Amino acid sequence: MSRVAAGDRAALRDLYDATSAKLFGVCLRILSSKEESEDVLQEVYLTIWRRADRFDAARAGVLAWIATIARNRAIDRLRSRGPTAYAEPIEDYEFPDAGPGAEALVEAADETRRLQGCLSELDDRTQALIRTAYFGGVTYEALALRMDAPLGTVKSWIRRGLAKLKGCLER
Amino acid sequence: MSEGPELSDAEAFAAEHALGVLSPADRAEAERRMAADPAFAAEVEAWRARLAPLALGVASVPPPAGLWPSIERALPANDNPADARGLRLWRRATIGSLGLAAASLAAAVMLANRPPVRVQPQAPAPVLNASLTTQGDAPVPLFVAAYDPVRKAMIVTSLVKPGADPAHVHELWVIPADGKPRALGFVEPGKSKSIPMSRDLAESMAVGSSIAVSVEPPGGSPNRNAPSGPIAAIGRLAKI
Numbered sequence: 001m002s003r004v005a006a007g008d009r010a011a012l013r014d015l016y017d018a019t020s021a022k023l024f025g026v027c028l029r030i031l032s033s034k035e036e037s038e039d040v041l042q043e044v045y046l047t048i049w050r051r052a053d054r055f056d057a058a059r060a061g062v063l064a065w066i067a068t069i070a071r072n073r074a075i076d077r078l079r080s081r082g083p084t085a086y087a088e089p090i091e092d093y094e095f096p097d098a099g100p101g102a103e104a105l106v107e108a109a110d111e112t113r114r115l116q117g118c119l120s121e122l123d124d125r126t127q128a129l130i131r132t133a134y135f136g137g138v139t140y141e142a143l144a145l146r147m148d149a150p151l152g153t154v155k156s157w158i159r160r161g162l163a164k165l166k167g168c169l170e171r
Numbered sequence: 172m173s174e175g176p177e178l179s180d181a182e183a184f185a186a187e188h189a190l191g192v193l194s195p196a197d198r199a200e201a202e203r204r205m206a207a208d209p210a211f212a213a214e215v216e217a218w219r220a221r222l223a224p225l226a227l228g229v230a231s232v233p234p235p236a237g238l239w240p241s242i243e244r245a246l247p248a249n250d251n252p253a254d255a256r257g258l259r260l261w262r263r264a265t266i267g268s269l270g271l272a273a274a275s276l277a278a279a280v281m282l283a284n285r286p287p288v289r290v291q292p293q294a295p296a297p298v299l300n301a302s303l304t305t306q307g308d309a310p311v312p313l314f315v316a317a318y319d320p321v322r323k324a325m326i327v328t329s330l331v332k333p334g335a336d337p338a339h340v341h342e343l344w345v346i347p348a349d350g351k352p353r354a355l356g357f358v359e360p361g362k363s364k365s366i367p368m369s370r371d372l373a374e375s376m377a378v379g380s381s382i383a384v385s386v387e388p389p390g391g392s393p394n395r396n397a398p399s400g401p402i403a404a405i406g407r408l409a410k411i
Contacts, residue, residue: 009246016239021231029229041234045242059216064223071226075191115224133192134225140192162186162218163178169221 001062005052012049019063020045023070030074030135040077044070064111075137118168126161129154182214189218196399203397206350296320300411301382303404313404314358316343316382323373325355325366325382333361342387344398347375352397358384380408 003011023044027037047069055065119127129147132138140158144151178186187193188201205212299318304310316327327343343355343366355366368376383405385398392399 021233022227024234025229025232026226028232038234038238041238042242046245049246060220063227064220067223067226068219112224112228116228133190134222137191139194141194158192159178159183
């Protein structure tokens with residue numbers, strides 16, 4: 001990452017080769033559109049190029065950092081589509097398979113397993129809410145509408161879920 | 172299963188921002204706090220890192236072969252690592268998942284973070300102008316503002332159709348180099364007005380100072396230190 005920050009294009013290419021399939025999967029998962037995912041993926045690597053100097057290894061792994069950029073960019077794109085983007089139903093509870101290429105991302109796979117383990121300690125409803133929010137950019141208001149539950153209730157489900165998640169991850 | 176520890180309000184807000192469940196107005200507020208409060212920004216980053224494995228658990232799909240060449244073509248031609256120093260000023264401002272309002276507000280904060288341009292005290296002070304446009308790919312001018320250093324006033328003209336959106340007011344903000352938005356008052360659709368400014372605020376106006384208009388409930392933003400509604404238009408002062 002420090003090579004990318006120094007303006008080394010070959011380093012960005014290496015990073016692209018190692019991570020683009022994972023990030024493209026993230027974009028597709030959120031946007032369900034190949035064209036838009038390609039657009040966003042391009043923005044993601046340009047963002048990494050410009051911001052590599054801000055990467056702080058003490059705070060996050062490289063993969064977590066760039067996956068967050070990809071996820072956030074894709075959510076921005078999803079939101080820019082307007083209200084119809086939120087018409088999808090609440091997620092299924094299952095985790096998707098890690099898929100091909102994941103073997104190369106051993107560290108990420110470990111972290112994913114860990115988070116998956118902690119999520120599975122939450123009740124099904126809270127898991128589904130958290131996953132729906134994360135992959136759908138769905139706000140409290142929209143979640144409450146979909147669940148036909150009071151806003152305050154949905155809020156406290158998620159807050160409690162996040163607190164438990166943190167407690168579990170720190171164990 | 173044991174109960175996890177309760178999150179403090181600030182941490183819960185940070186976690187909610189990282190997860191993406193906040194309303195557009197709250198997202199804007201969270202972005203503003205990230206720009207102003209490094210501890211809060213670190214909290215958001217920590218939550219993003221905690222949740223990132225969710226994204227990493229998604230199945231990989233190789234992108235089309237033609238994508239890398241188009242990324243390479245789009246890289247800036249004059250790669251100057253020194254530019255990265257300037258980018259540091261933008262820390263944390265846009266990496267988040269931003270709604271339009273949040274993006275606009277963050278942009279305002281970022282622009283305001285640029286070092287102030289020193290105006291020569293002896294030179295005749297020029298009027299500074301700004302065209303306030305919508306954000307996005309095709310910006311539309313909605314307001315025109317001019318800072319008159321002699322009268323120490325902001326003259327603003329609304330290009331919004333008179334009578335548009337009577338349920339809301341348009342509140343004018345300036346964001347000087349300290350990055351803190353200051354409310355200047357309301358601008359009625361289709362009207363012009365001259366708004367006197369305090370001496371301190373007037374003297375903080377410079378080329379590059381950001382000016383924005385937010386859409387607020389009647390009476391204006393309940394928070395006097397920041398817009399509560401979406402940013403309708405934004406621009407920067409410049410010499411004509």
